[in-house]
Amino acid sequence: MTATESSIAIARTAAKAAADKIAQDIVAMDVSERLALADVFLIASAPSERQVNAIVDGIEEELAKQDLRPVRREGRSGGRWVLLDYADVVIHVQHEEDRVFYALERLWKDCPVVDLQLGDDASAKAGAIADTE
Numbered sequence: 001m002t003a004t005e006s007s008i009a010i011a012r013t014a015a016k017a018a019a020d021k022i023a024q025d026i027v028a029m030d031v032s033e034r035l036a037l038a039d040v041f042l043i044a045s046a047p048s049e050r051q052v053n054a055i056v057d058g059i060e061e062e063l064a065k066q067d068l069r070p071v072r073r074e075g076r077s078g079g080r081w082v083l084l085d086y087a088d089v090v091i092h093v094q095h096e097e098d099r100v101f102y103a104l105e106r107l108w109k110d111c112p113v114v115d116l117q118l119g120d121d122a123s124a125k126a127g128a129i130a131d132t133e
Helices: 005-020 050-065 096-102 119-132
Strands: 024-030 040-046 072-074 081-085 089-095
Touching: 005 024, 005 040, 005 050, 005 089, 040 050, 040 096, 050 081, 050 089, 089 096
Parallel strands: 040 089
Antiparallel strands: 024 040, 072 081, 081 089
16 A cells, blocks of 8 residues: 555645745655555654744644644644644654654655655755755
């Protein structure tokens, strides 16, 4: 079984919203073969708690336009690692230090990467911001 087209579309919308808020290292993995509870994990990071929360706000606003609301939200008050559960898509927005420490990509390294179709502009934009800090 592979991720559904609707799950991939949700992940792409969320990834675009995250990129618009200058999220770093945005990656999505098709976890449908390994987990029954989700099709896609989307992971993004930011260098500060404030930016983590801004990215989360951007994702929620964009998905709300499609009438999608998270089934569950965890970690919002701390701003270090926020999890948004949209049933088939689980979104992790982490402080860059927590992302390195927990290394979710390493845990799911055997899962296929989902093409988010962000283009080079989003990556370059995030990299340019990181270089100036």
